[in-house]
Amino acid sequence: MKGIKSRKISELISEFPFLTSFFNDSGLDIRDKEELTLTEYFDGFDEDEIENKAINPENLIFQIGEFIKQMIAFLGKEDDVVKTVTILPGRDKSGVEEMFEELVIRQGEIICIVGPTGSGKSRLLGDIEWVAQGDTPTSRSILINDNIPDKKWRFSSADKLVAQLSQNMNFVMDLSVYEFVELHAESRMVENRKQIIESIIDKANSLAGEEFSPETPITSLSGGQSRALMIADTAILSKSPIILIDEIENAGIDRKKALGLLLAEDKIVLMATHDPVLALMGDRRIVIRNGGIYRVIKTTEEERTIMSTLEEMDKTLLAYRTKLRQGEIITRIENNIP
Amino acid sequence: MNLVTISGPPSSGKTSVILKTIESLKKQGLKVAVAKFDCLYTDDDVLYEKAGIPVKKGLSGALCPDHYFVSNVEEITNWALKNEFDILISESAGLCNRCSPYIKGIKAVCVIDNLSGINTPRKIGPMLKTADIVVITKGDIVSQAEREVFASRVNTVNPSAIIMHINGLTGQGSFELSTLLYEEVLNIDSLKGMELRFPMPAALCSYCLGETRIGESYQMGNVRKMKVEE
Numbered sequence: 001m002k003g004i005k006s007r008k009i010s011e012l013i014s015e016f017p018f019l020t021s022f023f024n025d026s027g028l029d030i031r032d033k034e035e036l037t038l039t040e041y042f043d044g045f046d047e048d049e050i051e052n053k054a055i056n057p058e059n060l061i062f063q064i065g066e067f068i069k070q071m072i073a074f075l076g077k078e079d080d081v082v083k084t085v086t087i088l089p090g091r092d093k094s095g096v097e098e099m100f101e102e103l104v105i106r107q108g109e110i111i112c113i114v115g116p117t118g119s120g121k122s123r124l125l126g127d128i129e130w131v132a133q134g135d136t137p138t139s140r141s142i143l144i145n146d147n148i149p150d151k152k153w154r155f156s157s158a159d160k161l162v163a164q165l166s167q168n169m170n171f172v173m174d175l176s177v178y179e180f181v182e183l184h185a186e187s188r189m190v191e192n193r194k195q196i197i198e199s200i201i202d203k204a205n206s207l208a209g210e211e212f213s214p215e216t217p218i219t220s221l222s223g224g225q226s227r228a229l230m231i232a233d234t235a236i237l238s239k240s241p242i243i244l245i246d247e248i249e250n251a252g253i254d255r256k257k258a259l260g261l262l263l264a265e266d267k268i269v270l271m272a273t274h275d276p277v278l279a280l281m282g283d284r285r286i287v288i289r290n291g292g293i294y295r296v297i298k299t300t301e302e303e304r305t306i307m308s309t310l311e312e313m314d315k316t317l318l319a320y321r322t323k324l325r326q327g328e329i330i331t332r333i334e335n336n337i338p
Numbered sequence: 339m340n341l342v343t344i345s346g347p348p349s350s351g352k353t354s355v356i357l358k359t360i361e362s363l364k365k366q367g368l369k370v371a372v373a374k375f376d377c378l379y380t381d382d383d384v385l386y387e388k389a390g391i392p393v394k395k396g397l398s399g400a401l402c403p404d405h406y407f408v409s410n411v412e413e414i415t416n417w418a419l420k421n422e423f424d425i426l427i428s429e430s431a432g433l434c435n436r437c438s439p440y441i442k443g444i445k446a447v448c449v450i451d452n453l454s455g456i457n458t459p460r461k462i463g464p465m466l467k468t469a470d471i472v473v474i475t476k477g478d479i480v481s482q483a484e485r486e487v488f489a490s491r492v493n494t495v496n497p498s499a500i501i502m503h504i505n506g507l508t509g510q511g512s513f514e515l516s517t518l519l520y521e522e523v524l525n526i527d528s529l530k531g532m533e534l535r536f537p538m539p540a541a542l543c544s545y546c547l548g549e550t551r552i553g554e555s556y557q558m559g560n561v562r563k564m565k566v567e568e
Binding site: 051170 | 362365381436447453455456459460464467468476477479480481482483484485486489490492493494495496498500501503507511514535536537539540567
């Protein structure tokens with residue numbers, strides 16, 4: 001950014017209001033200094049202050065320029081729509097070529113990834129996240145909307161292709177549900193924040209079995225409630241077009257509704273799972289073996305029917321779980337537990 | 339040879355990230371060595387040795403670890419040059435959040451973790467703000483929202499850095515980092531005359547020289563007092 005050095009801080013801030021967060025986060029106090037130019041401002045620090053606060057004026061002016069450039073690019077553009085992600089074949093761990101021509105994944109689709117632990121699921125997801133161009137150990141290539149993707153998908157922190165939801169994830173912040181979602185909304189610089197935050201909390205509540213209020217501390221949410229909030233928040237606030245899910249435990253959350261919510265937000269859902277019901281909820285499933293994509297199977301009508309039966313069985317298991325938790329003694333297997 | 343300086347707060351996952359990344363570098367046929375700098379104790383050198391990676395360990399003991407680093411980095415580099423390694427990775431912990439062992443013209447990587455709290459990017463000085471690559475670890479145990487907020491805060495204080503997420507346990511992301519570490523054209527044959535990106539914290543007071551008694555009359559040299567109001 002040329003010429004910013006000699007511009008007044010007040011002018012810069014009125015033109016680029018987001019600079020306030022740069023000054024704050026960098027520990028630079030600009031109170032009563034707004035009428036100075038950047039050069040004058042940094043010249044105003046004596047040697048002691050420069051040393052104590054670890055200020056490097058030259059670097060900071062450069063970083064301010066970078067920040068302005070990035071933010072203009074970020075705010076000025078429409079969100080990129082990712083309609084399709086195409087995987088072009090590479091090789092498995094033994095160097096054998098993968099047996100498919102191309103795999104096109106479309107917006108609004110659920111693709112499951114199945115295969116033994118250690119078979120190469122993470123590498124496949126890694127290839128997608130890094131938008132591999134034949135330069136990863138599998139030699140796969142990834143296309144976005146049928147084209148060789150922009151480099152930004154690799155390097156820009158604001159444009160990440162993949163958002164992740166996994167079983168081990170926890171909330172670690174000490175905030176209420178409302179404050180937490182608000183913080184995320186702020187970092188994403190969305191407009192009509194209040195409305196979006198409320199809709200996220202509503203949606204999360206519709207997924208979770210037990211309701212929670214905006215004032216609930218996030219660390220005291222139950223497992224199901226946490227997952228529901230993470231899913232609703234990711235669906236609505238995360239910019240990433242692809243959501244990667246690593247299992248959704250079948251407790252305290254309506255899994256079908258959760259997937260529905262992600263699809264309603266035009267996401268592409270990739271789900272690594274060992275759970276037969278989840279695996280059959282996908283439109284297709286990728287079978288990984290020895291580091292390579294071994295088969296791509298479309299879920300058949302027959303499998304859909306079978307899935308309903310499996311779901312019933314799942315419900316039965318859950319009902320026993322509830323009984324045990326409530327201190328009951330189980331005496332026999334009933335076919336239809338209420 | 340390439341030199342890469344990697345630094346980050348204690349327990350942020352530097353060693354795990356380096357170990358996983360070296361696996362990928364080795365597969366590309368590169369010879370990698372590590373210089374591990376720490377303060378009082380480390381057994382990370384054993385981890386490197388186990389993985390078959392040549393390693394030199396330096397403990398700064400009673401000295402400021404970063405001063406110790408700068409005083410030794412030239413010799414360590416010469417050791418790596420003599421042994422004809424392709425990459426030397428120096429690993430050091432930024433203990434006071436103030437320092438940075440980065441050198442102008444030498445690739446600088448900062449490793450921080452998602453669990454350290456979202457205000458951490460504000461608190462870390464040049465170690466984070468002047469790094470070329472910022473690696474964020476432990477993303478697998480916090481929510482997507484927290485990951486995004488943390489990364490955006492890192493981006494605010496260091497907009498020019500490449501930000502990467504790496505899982506030190508599974509190594510996810512480490513292959514990607516490995517592709518950014520080695521550049522054939524960045525061949526160095528000596529560090530002599532190169533400059534630090536940022537001055538180290540200064541201190542030369544009676545306590546640096548072994549004084550243990552408390553009280554103004556024992557204090558000499560570079561001493562600074564808090565303003566404590568009545």
